[in-house]
Amino acid sequence: MSRRRTVAAVTVLVVAGGAAVYGSYLFSERNAPTTASGRCTASLGDGASTLTAEQAGNAALIAAASARLGLPARGATIGIATAMQESSLVNIDYGDRDSIGLFQQRPSQGWGTVAEIMDPYYSTDTFYRALVKVDGWQDMAVTVAAQTVQRSAFPDAYANREAAARLWASALRGHSGSLAVDCDVEAGPGTTAAALVRRLDADFGDGAYEVRRLAATEDAIWLDVMPAGGDESQRDAVAAWLVAVAGAESVEAVVNGAAGWERGVGASKVRAPADVVGVAVQLLPRAEA
Known part of the structure; x- marks a missing residue:
């Protein structure tokens, strides 16, 4: 059954350049698709790559892990390309x-126990820790770096994934603009601000982002997500990440400066002041205590 949302403005306090300013986030009137x-x-x-929401969520986790471990965006490209080839990012x-x-790590080859490898955080971190031990990995072709870690029977196959992986890595590491990911997903099950903080900390590392609750509407809470270092690429990275995990994490809308995304509508339908800092997120409130 479709859910109708009317035009509604939420006024929130946003800190920009050290000064407090007020801005209104405006939702469009729409019938959300069933x-x-x-x-x-x-x-x-002109480049684009499309994945399922599940695949995009795993790409987001892999890209965030590369940032958490202090690797350059090339690390994210190699990680995403490898997982695309090995498991189709599932x-x-x-x-x-x-x-x-x-x-596709093997317990018999010392990668860990079945339970450990099935934990995507463990398996991703284990892949990266093996990658950084490869001398000169940053200067290698993506397929060579991946193959050196994976020792696949199809050593050239990773090259087929490089173009798509590069698009996702660039977007999710904040190098493709203020909102470089668009998702068409169903509403999530509902969440809390604390749950989003836990997911942010798990993916990016403790303290990489500060989350502040700003305001609430009848069916949403608004949060300000700010990078600890105030870096623009970090803001763009978390904006893309929030859209990529929208279905799983019950994200309803994201605002990054003048760019916006709204579930059921798509890009550029949420309005915010051009000088806004960070990302505003609407979360389904069903589980909010």
């Missing part, structure tokens, strides 16, 4: 012989 495609697209210039519990998980 069925979403469940697809997400990362774009840069955390599967099967594969060739005893290969499992996002990176």
Whole structure:
């Protein structure tokens, strides 16, 4: 059943350049679709790559892990390309012989226990820790770096994933503009501000982002998500990340400066002051205490 949202403005306090200013986030009037495609697209210039929402969420986790571990965006490209080839960016519990998980790591080859490898955070961190031990990995072709870690029977296959992986890595590391990911997803199950903070900390590391509750409407809470270092690429990265995980984390809208995304509508339908700092997120309030 479709849900109708009328035009509504939420006034929130936003800190910009050290001064407190007020801005209004304006939702458009729409009939939310009864069925979403469940697809997400990362774009840069004329290039675009589309994944399922599940795949996009895993790409977001992999890209965030590369930032958390202090790796350059190239690390994210290699990580995403590897998982695209190995598991189609799905955390599967099967594969060739005893290969499992996002990176198809094998317990018999010392990658960890089944339970550990099926944890996407463990498997991603384990992949990156192996990658950084490869001498000169940053200067290698993506497929060579990936193959050196994975030792696949198809060593050239990772190259087929490089273009798409680069688009996602660029968007999710904040190098493709203020809002480079668009998702068409169903509403999430509902969440809390604390739950979003836990997910942010798990993906990006404790304290990488500060979350402040700003305001509430009948069916949403508004949060300000600010990078600890105030870096523009960090703001753009978390904006893309928030859209990529929207279905799973019950994100309803994201605002990054003058760019916006709203579930059921898409890009550029949420209005905010051009000088706003950080990201405003609307969360479904059902679970909010």
